[in-house]
Amino acid sequence: MSSFWSGGLAYDLGQTVLRTIQAFGIAALIGVPLGITIGSNQRIYRSVEFVIDFFRSTPATALFPLFMIIFGLGDFAKIAVAAFSALLIILFNVAYGVMNARQTRRLAARVMGASPLRVFKDVTFYECLPQTFVGLRTAVSLSLVIIIVAEMFIGSDNGLGKRIIDSQITFDMPQLYGTILLTGALGYGFNLFFLNLESRLVHWAGR
Template identity: 35%
Template sequence: MSRVAVPGVSGVPDVSGAAGGRRAAASAAARGALLRWAVLAVAVLVWEAAARAHGSVYFPPPGRIVRHAYDLWFSGPVAHAFLTADAVDNILPSLGRMAAGFALAAVAGIALGVAVGRSRRAYALCNPVLQFARAVPPPALVPVFVVIFDFGTPMQLASIVFSAVWPVLINTAEGTRNTEPLRLDVAAVLRLNAAERLWLLFLPSALPRIFAGLRLSLSLSLILMVFSELLPGTADGIGYTLTDAQSRSDLLTVWAVLLLLGALGYLLNTGLLTVERRLIGRGREGTR
């Protein structure tokens, strides 16, 4: 939400326009990135040193966690993209469920969001329901789906979809509703039909908000994916690996799973940001 609202530098041509200014900005950005990585590196080093010095079984040093994660999941044959059997059996099903759940939530959220946001009346009527649905802590829904679907993939998918759909829906509705009124007049004068209005006006107008919603939904999908796999009755998945390792007091694996989840969350979010930057581009001032 915060970064899409920033109008691009190129939207204001020839203001200070000097190449020197751009170079200075680039070097400042590089310094910032360097600093961030330095902080991360120092944090990991301190963690490593402290864990080694302490020698606790509960807090293994990060080097050992990474090593263990590698052995567990990423030391497989080339033909399987280095994935081990364990990774294929547990990580891939989890990612599949998460992807399916997130995709369903995104499609449903955007479609319903546009429909709700297009009509002032529908928005006014639906808004309280939506706010309520969003306010329910998503994991609390899981027991409901356990009762309806029993344990297994349908229950897990339903949990992900019903948690992740709200942020997309609400943000899409809000974004659609805030379509510039003058552009609605323009669309009327140009006699754009319903499909053209959707593709050329409403969706592009709402796109920054849609992505804000998608990012929230993505992290909710990850949370619900793991959470729904923590329950008894699951046979595979990252969450299952976690509970399984915990029951065997295999803390190294527990830590490796946590590391994996953090890395996954980061990578997925970065991927989504890249798509967003591609689609929205720079310098969309005058968009709102």
């Protein structure tokens, strides 16, 4: 185990985790409130639906050259392309969750005299949380994938993606397989974290 962690693997793991969290954090901070705003108004959603679906369906790797031209070869280019792709996933899921909040509960709140703001805060917001967490889980996994691929093909001095490509070039099979397994465990860990968080915060989903 000590030999596996030698040679800066722990540092590479930390850099990949840091970039992933930064990309996901940017996407969540922008995507959640924007998704709520768009989902609250069907006219706005219909006007931007094509743009969201178009870029959401575009492979992130096809955007690498564009982001490299705009942001250069530094870390920010990797984080930006991952954040952009994750943002679209979060935006779509949050907007979908808001639009599909159960109308019966909304109507019941209105009948009892709740204001539109109160209906949104106490009904719509909680109704959209399950779909929001679907978007968050998908987005963090996508962020990790894109960061690793970016570390492999956009100039990088560290990260698990850089270690994978270096191991392939030097035919260091133990390092290659070990790093691949580590990336899988990292992705599983992110997903498990959000599943546990969802079970605590949205334990009432489906009731």
